Amino acid sequence: MSAIDTGAALPQQKTDYIPVLLPIALALLAFPLVGSFSTWTTLTLAGLAMGMMIFAMASGLTLVFGLMDVMNFGHGAFVAVGAYVAVVAFAPMGALMQSPSLAANLMALIPAMLLAMIVTGVAGYVFERLLVRPVYGQHLKQILITMGGLIVIEQLLYATFGPQLNPLPLPAALRGSIPLGAAAIEKYRLLAVVVGLIVFLALQFTLTRTKLGLLIRAGVENGEMVEALGYRIRRLFIGVFMAGSALAGLGGLMWALYREQAHASIGGEMMVTTFIVIIIGGLGSVGGCFIGSILLALLANYAGFLAPKVALISNIALMVAVLLWRPRGLYPVTSR
Amino acid sequence: MILSGNPPRGKLLTALLILVVVVLALAPFLFPGSKPANVAAKICVFALLVASYDLLLGYAGIVSFAHTMFFGIGAYGIAITLYALGPSWGAMALGLGAAVVVAAVFALAIGLFSLRVQTIFFAMVTLAVASAFAVLASQLSWLTGGEDGRTFRVPEVLRPGFRLIENGPFGITISGRTLSYYLVFCSVVVLFLVMLRIVESPFGRVLQAIRENPFRAEALGYRIIYHRTLANVLAAVFAACAGALNALWLRYTGPDTSLSFNIMIDILLIVVIGGMGTLYGAIIGAALFVLAENYLQTLMGAAFGALNASGAGFVANFFNPDRWLLWLGILFIFSVYFFPTGIVGKLRAEPKS
Amino acid sequence: MTEALLTLSGVHTHIGRYHILHGVDFDVPRGRTTMLLGRNGAGKTTTLRTIMGLWPASQGSIHFDGARIDKAATPDIATSGVAYVPETMAIFSDLTVKENLVLAARAGAPDERRLEWMFGFFPALRKFWLSRAGTLSGGQKQMLSIARAIVEERKLLLIDEPTKGLAPAIVSALIECLKEIARSGATILLVEQNFRVAQDVGDLVHVMDSGRIVHSGAMADLAADDSLQKRLLGLSLDSHQ
Numbered sequence: 034m035s036a037i038d039t040g041a042a043l044p045q046q047k048t049d050y051i052p053v054l055l056p057i058a059l060a061l062l063a064f065p066l067v068g069s070f071s072t073w074t075t076l077t078l079a080g081l082a083m084g085m086m087i088f089a090m091a092s093g094l095t096l097v098f099g100l101m102d103v104m105n106f107g108h109g110a111f112v113a114v115g116a117y118v119a120v121v122a123f124a125p126m127g128a129l130m131q132s133p134s135l136a137a138n139l140m141a142l143i144p145a146m147l148l149a150m151i152v153t154g155v156a157g158y159v160f161e162r163l164l165v166r167p168v169y170g171q172h173l174k175q176i177l178i179t180m181g182g183l184i185v186i187e188q189l190l191y192a193t194f195g196p197q198l199n200p201l202p203l204p205a206a207l208r209g210s211i212p213l214g215a216a217a218i219e220k221y222r223l224l225a226v227v228v229g230l231i232v233f234l235a236l237q238f239t240l241t242r243t244k245l246g247l248l249i250r251a252g253v254e255n256g257e258m259v260e261a262l263g264y265r266i267r268r269l270f271i272g273v274f275m276a277g278s279a280l281a282g283l284g285g286l287m288w289a290l291y292r293e294q295a296h297a298s299i300g301g302e303m304m305v306t307t308f309i310v311i312i313i314g315g316l317g318s319v320g321g322c323f324i325g326s327i328l329l330a331l332l333a334n335y336a337g338f339l340a341p342k343v344a345l346i347s348n349i350a351l352m353v354a355v356l357l358w359r360p361r362g363l364y365p366v367t368s369r
Numbered sequence: 370m371i372l373s374g375n376p377p378r379g380k381l382l383t384a385l386l387i388l389v390v391v392v393l394a395l396a397p398f399l400f401p402g403s404k405p406a407n408v409a410a411k412i413c414v415f416a417l418l419v420a421s422y423d424l425l426l427g428y429a430g431i432v433s434f435a436h437t438m439f440f441g442i443g444a445y446g447i448a449i450t451l452y453a454l455g456p457s458w459g460a461m462a463l464g465l466g467a468a469v470v471v472a473a474v475f476a477l478a479i480g481l482f483s484l485r486v487q488t489i490f491f492a493m494v495t496l497a498v499a500s501a502f503a504v505l506a507s508q509l510s511w512l513t514g515g516e517d518g519r520t521f522r523v524p525e526v527l528r529p530g531f532r533l534i535e536n537g538p539f540g541i542t543i544s545g546r547t548l549s550y551y552l553v554f555c556s557v558v559v560l561f562l563v564m565l566r567i568v569e570s571p572f573g574r575v576l577q578a579i580r581e582n583p584f585r586a587e588a589l590g591y592r593i594i595y596h597r598t599l600a601n602v603l604a605a606v607f608a609a610c611a612g613a614l615n616a617l618w619l620r621y622t623g624p625d626t627s628l629s630f631n632i633m634i635d636i637l638l639i640v641v642i643g644g645m646g647t648l649y650g651a652i653i654g655a656a657l658f659v660l661a662e663n664y665l666q667t668l669m670g671a672a673f674g675a676l677n678a679s680g681a682g683f684v685a686n687f688f689n690p691d692r693w694l695l696w697l698g699i700l701f702i703f704s705v706y707f708f709p710t711g712i713v714g715k716l717r718a719e720p721k722s
Numbered sequence: 723m724t725e726a727l728l729t730l731s732g733v734h735t736h737i738g739r740y741h742i743l744h745g746v747d748f749d750v751p752r753g754r755t756t757m758l759l760g761r762n763g764a765g766k767t768t769t770l771r772t773i774m775g776l777w778p779a780s781q782g783s784i785h786f787d788g789a790r791i792d793k794a795a796t797p798d799i800a801t802s803g804v805a806y807v808p809e810t811m812a813i814f815s816d817l818t819v820k821e822n823l824v825l826a827a828r829a830g831a832p833d834e835r836r837l838e839w840m841f842g843f844f845p846a847l848r849k850f851w852l853s854r855a856g857t858l859s860g861g862q863k864q865m866l867s868i869a870r871a872i873v874e875e876r877k878l879l880l881i882d883e884p885t886k887g888l889a890p891a892i893v894s895a896l897i898e899c900l901k902e903i904a905r906s907g908a909t910i911l912l913v914e915q916n917f918r919v920a921q922d923v924g925d926l927v928h929v930m931d932s933g934r935i936v937h938s939g940a941m942a943d944l945a946a947d948d949s950l951q952k953r954l955l956g957l958s959l960d961s962h963q
Contacts, residue, residue, distance in 0.1 A: 104489040106496075167706065172488045174705055176432045177637065181702040184634060188695035192686040247821050251814040258812035261774055262870070263800035263828050301630065305500045308493045316490070345508055349501040352494075356482065 052363040056327045063335040071216035076334045082222035084330035085229020086291065090284030091307035091322050092236060093277015099253035099317025099366055101270045103165055103175060107182035109304030110160075111153040111278045113190055115285025116295040118149040120199045130204045138204035146228075149286040150279035156186075157278025161271055183300065190297040199295040225287055232280065233323060240319065249273060253317055253366060309348050313355045315362025324363060325355075377649050382716035386649060389656045393554060397547045404663070407618075410550055412659045413557040414615045419639045420564055420651035421607030427646030428568055429600040430580035432488055435479065435495035436636055438502045439605040441628035442475070443468045443612025445506065445513060448622035451521040452514075458524050461617075468609045476605035480598035503628040518623020527552065527617070553614045560610055565648060567603065576600055577646075631694070638697050641704045644711025653712050666690045727752045727878055727909050728773070732782035733792070735765075735772045742768045744933040745782065750878065755900070755910040757920045757941060760930035761956060766913040767809055769930070770880045773911075774806050775799045787877055801828070803877035807884065809913075811867040815856025819847055819866055822855050826870035833874070839906075840869050843899045861892040865899075872903060879903070879910045885919050897922050917955070921945040929954045 060077055067073040094108045122145035123130055129141035164182045168174040203221055210217040240246035248269055252259045256266045288303065289295040310329055314321025332351055336344035343350075355363060377383050389412075392399065396409035418440055425431045446468025447461060454460035483494040506513050513519065525531055531545030567573055575596055579586040587593055616622045635658065643654020669690045676685035687695065708715060726749035735743040743765050750756045758766050771777045773784060775796040784792040791799050800806070814822050823832050841848040844865040850858060855866055864884055871879050884900070885893045893916065900923050904910055914920045920927065924941035937944070937954050944950060 098489075104493065106492070164702070173426075173430060173432060174709070176489065176492050177641065177705050178702055180637070181698050181705065184694055184698035185702065188692055188698060192689070192692050192695060195686075196691065244824065247817060247825055250816055251825055254814050254816055255812050257776060257796075258808065258814070259825075260796040261776065261800055261806045261808070261812075262826055263797050264825075265795075265797045305497055309497050312490070312493060312497070342508065345504050346501050349497055352497060353482075360485075 049364070052321065052324050055363075056324060056331055059328060059331050059335070063331075063339075066339055067335065069215075071214070072338065074213070074216035075218070076338055077331065078218055078222055078226070080331035080334040081327065082225035082229070082291070082330075083334065084327035085226055085233070086284050086287045087303075087306055087310055087330055088284075088323050088326035089229060089232045089287065090281045090303055091310045091326060092232070092319055093273070093280045094307055095311040095314065095317055095322045096249065096253070096273050096319060097270070097277050098311070100249060100256065100266070100273055101169075103169070103270075103274075104172075105160075105165065105179050105274075106176055106304070107160060107164070107179040107186065108277075108281055108307065109300035109302075110183045110186035111156060111281035111300075112285035112288065112303045113187060113297045113300030114153050114156055115149040115282030116201075116289035116299050117190055117194055117199075117297075118152050118282065119145055119201055119286045119289050120194070120295045122148050123201070130202070133205050135206040138206045142204060146283055146286060149282040153282025153285070154275045154279035156282075157275045158271065160278070161274045165274070183304070187297045187300055194297075201289050201293050201295050203290060203293060221291065225291065228283075228287060232283070236319060245269075306348065309352045311362075313352055313362055315359075315364040315366055317366035318362065318364040321362055321364035377713075377717075379717040382649070382653075382713060385716070386652060389652055390558075393656075397550055398541065403546075406546065406550060408659055408663050410553050410618045411615075412656050413553050414611050414618070415635070415639060415655035415659060416652045417557045417560055417614070418608055418611035419636055419643065419655055420561055420648050421604045421611065422636050423640050423645060423648055423651055424564060424568070424600055424604045424607070426640055427644075427648075427650075428573060428580065429576045429597055430488070431484070431597060431601065432492040433495045433601070433604075434492060434633055435499040435502075436604070436608055437628055437630070437633045438499040439472045439476065439608035440612035440615070440632065441502070441506065441622075441624075442472045443609030443614075444616035444622040444627035445519075445612075446471070446609070447613045447616040448514075448519040448521050449512065451523065452519045456522040456524050461524065465610070465613050468613060469606050472605040472609035473602050476602040477598060480601040481594070484597045484601065485594055499633070500630070503624060503630070506628055507624045514623065516624060518621060518626070520621045523549070523617060523620055549618060553618050556610070556614055560607060561648070561652075564607060568648060572596070572599070634694065634697075638701050640711075641701060641709075642711055644713030644715075645709070647711070647713040650711050650713040657712075662693070666693055669693065725752060726750060727787060728911065729785045730769075730773070730782070731784075733769075733772060733779045733784060734781035735768055735777055736780045737768070737777055742933055743772065743779075746930070746933070746935055748928045748935050748938060750909060750911050751926065752909050753907055754925040755904045755912060755923055757924035757927040758911060758913045758930060759915075759917075759920055759927060759955060762915075764930040765933040766930055767882055768933075770806070770808075770882050770911070770913060773799075773880060774804065805871035805876040805879050807867050807871050807879070807881040809882040809886065811863050813855045813858075813863050813866050813870070815854065817855055818852050819855055819858070820851050822866055822870055823847075823873050826873045829874055836873065836875075840872065843902055844869055861888050861896075864888065864896070868899070868903075872908070875908075877909060879908055881910060882913045883915060884912075885914065885916050893919065917951070 063076070064073050067076060090112055094105060098104050123141065126141040126145075129137045132138065160182060164178050165175065168178055207221045207224060210219045211223070238246075240250055248259060248264055252266050252269055259266050259269075285299065285303070288299065306329070310325040311322050313325035313329065314323070329348055329351055332347050333344055336347040359365070377386050393409055393413060397406060400406075400409075418436070422433075422436050425433050425436075443465070447464040450460045450464030450467070454463070479495060479498060483491045507516050509515070522528070526533075526545055527549045528545040531548070533543040533545075533548065535542055537543070568576075575586065575591050578589075579591065579593055579596055583593055612627055616627070619626060639654035639658045640651065642658065643652070644650030667690075669688055673685055673688045673690060676688055686692065704711065728750040729748075731747050733743055733746040734741070746765070746769055758769065760766050768777060772779050773786075773791075775791070775794055775798075779792045782792065783790055786799070787803060789802065791802065794802075814825070817825070823837075827833075846858070846862045847865060847869055850862065855863065858866060868881065868884060871881070881900075885896055888896065897919055900910070900912070904923065912920075912923065921941060927937075927939060927941045927944050928935050929937040929944075931954070937950070944954075
């Protein structure tokens with residue numbers, strides 16, 4: 034028996050760090066332009082907070098696409114549903130929300146987050162069954178039907194909650210800011226960063242350390258082979274779809290609190306943003322989606338301060354710039 | 370009436386089309402008054418706009434969410450020049466010409482940029498670009514009038530006060546409004562016939578071949594990007610023309626009448642309900658949709674009132690005329706599922722030749 | 723000859739509008755290595771994919787280990803004991819060698835003794851255990867793909883052209899590996915273009931042409947009959963290198 038060992042020198046493929054450096058470079062570049070350290074800190078933190086929330090909303094969308102080649106044009110509906118769950122959930126918990134104690138606030142906030150995730154996760158299951166599965170593999174119909182789903186859910190929200198803006202005051206202990214030297218750090222943004230980081234780390238852990246995560250990553254690369262190894266990719270897909278919807282719901286709740294109001298139009302708005310983010314990251318790439326979210330949010334905040342008119346198109350400009358550099362996004366997924 | 374090698378096929382369909390066109394041609398005389406005139410003009414504009422979208426969706430198999438952007442470019446082109454240069458035919462021509470060029474360049478850029486990749490990618494990119502454009506148009510107030518838009522004056526002969534014939538034979542009055550309507554109607558007819566020609570040309574055939582089987586078409590030597598980009602540019606130009614005509618009729622251009630995402634949804638609904646890949650579907654669909662929008666919503670309002678009065682407040686909310694889109698959305702999903710060929714497909718009883 | 727583990731009778735497969743398999747009949751007996759030979763486009767890969775349920779059979783029946791599997795879903799076919807090594811290898815390049823094998827081992831962590839046995843003939847896998855599979859060389863990827871199929875004991879291995887595109891030295895080594903796997907008692911259905919490999923490894927042979935089986939018999943008989951080879955396989959195969 035002869036042994037095969039041809040691997041004398043392994044062509045070590047380097048991990049591509051350039052995209053990771055982009056947000057850092059952007060932050061450093063913005064510093065002299067902004068001028069003041071305290072303003073820069075505030076803007077950067079605001080950007081990070083915003084980026085984390087966008088990432089929560091977008092991560093599910095990019096995974097669902099990577100796994101099954103399905104782009105859900107109704108994803109924004111779950112963001113809007115999450116926002117309204119906040120309205121409903123906080124209504125009976127006024128005392129806890131008004132309490133100056135952070136613990137009491139969190140006792141209202143955490144159940145509301147869980148509720149938002151459960152509601153949107155279940156909604157995602159129904160959406161997948163009714164709208165995505167019947168047109169699976171037919172891109173044109175898929176785009177049209179999921180867009181139809183967005184319209185219907187948005188209208189159902191209007192019919193149920195009325196067309197008006199629903200004010201959503203922040204919990205008492207999360208209002209205002211913490212002074213940090215000359216800079217002021219808004220408390221809620223800090224919380225958003227923490228929640229976003231938890232989501233990111235949980236996703237990373239699942240994807241790299243669990244068999245389920247390995248299956249998802251393998252499925253993104255070659256779903257057929259995952260089936261040939263004896264796993265049902267369909268079931269995996271529904272799970273990812275539900276988890277993605279739940280994260281969109283969580284992001285929607287966080288975003289509504291950030292803006293201190295809930296309205297169904299947030300769904301359509303955020304969907305455009307999430308699309309840009311996952312295009313920038315490379316369709317199907319979770320890491321790319323994370324960097325894309327941070328990059329977009331940082332740029333939006335710096336531009337909003339430096340040149341408000343430019344900020345209106347900073348998202349699209351960023352997308353164009355990234356695509357000119359890497360036509361398939363920062364981290365193209367190999368099989369697509 | 371059909372000056373093309375592509376007849377509508379199907380007796381009922383032909384009869385229906387003739388009916389719609391004849392009624393539209395005589396609308397100012399059949400139904401005097403400003404509401405019917407607005408309805409008829411909107412049907413004409415939407416027939417053109419939706420037909421141009423069908424060029425993309427039905428013939429090239431591309432989903433774009435930027436069609437209202439091109440519609441808006443046409444509308445703003447006319448509005449900005451007429452507002453800035455005053456009501457002259459020259460300003461109108463300049464506005465239309467500039468709009469067509471801008472629309473074509475935008476469409477070319479988006480096409481070269483993103484038509485290489487999947488349908489999904491193109492749909493996402495167009496959605497993002499269109500929303501950025503809408504935001505920009507509503508913010509650049511010095512140019513576009515912002516959220517308020519621009520109200521402008523049209524050349525004298527098109528103004529309501531103008532009289533070509535006053536109390537003529539049979540008591541007919543032909544005002545500037547009537548002339549405006551016929552300007553819209555005739556332009557739409559001509560542009561529609563041009564589109565019929567295009568889809569029947571070798572170019573149109575190649576587009577359909579690409580839609581059916583891109584790999585095979587490529588193997589046969591057709592350049593997919595070239596054909597798809599050209600289709601995108603043509604559709605954009607026709608949409609810009611529709612936008613210009615709409616602006617001319619309304620004598621106003623603002624975000625709600627030209628760039629709103631609701632218009633995009635209307636286009637999708639009409640093209641799917643009318644029938645994708647037929648062009649004729651745009652006429653039938655636009656006629657039905659605009660009529661329903663103007664008269665069925667009144668019915669919904671009545672139902673809403675009745676339900677409200679009977680104390681079923683929560684249920685009533687679903688019949689509020691403002692929830693018009695809810696029912697359209699449901700209808701849309703069902704149409705895509707069960708009648709992907711739309712009304713025209715159903716009416717074409719005989720099998721395809 | 724022992725009883726058949728896998729039986730195809732009258733199998734037709736359509737891919738889109740194209741009719742690829744026109745009634746394929748053959749048996750794969752237990753514990754032997756059966757070769758599936760034929761010219762390019764004869765339908766060998768389609769046959770393997772049809773067995774695996776990746777392209778469903780439109781007619782005919784496939785029996786595996788006493789059960790009918792032609793209507794079964796791919797994951798069920800896999801869990802009933804069929805392992806598949808596709809022509810494209812289909813390794814998960816974003817995952818490490820270890821992770822690839824962890825996924826392939828459905829019962830839990832890969833068995834240590836079996837891993838040692840595999841490392842015996844695939845030492846590169848031990849060496850690059852924690853490297854991303856995408857960084858392996860072509861030959862190493864092929865080994866990983868085969869390793870995935872044998873990391874747990876399976877009743878039947880479907881292997882599609884493992885030697886394709888590999889250097890001659892590696893091919894010789896791979897032949898020894900395949901023999902070793904066969905000696906362990908595995909049943910193998912092997913598609914191969916390289917006649918030298920086929921005659922070295924195969925016990926039995928089926929030859930396909932235009933979506934049908936045109937010859938079945940012992941590998942040794944075909945190897946000994948030059949004119950038969952020429953008639954069945956033409957010049958597309960290098961016989962007797």
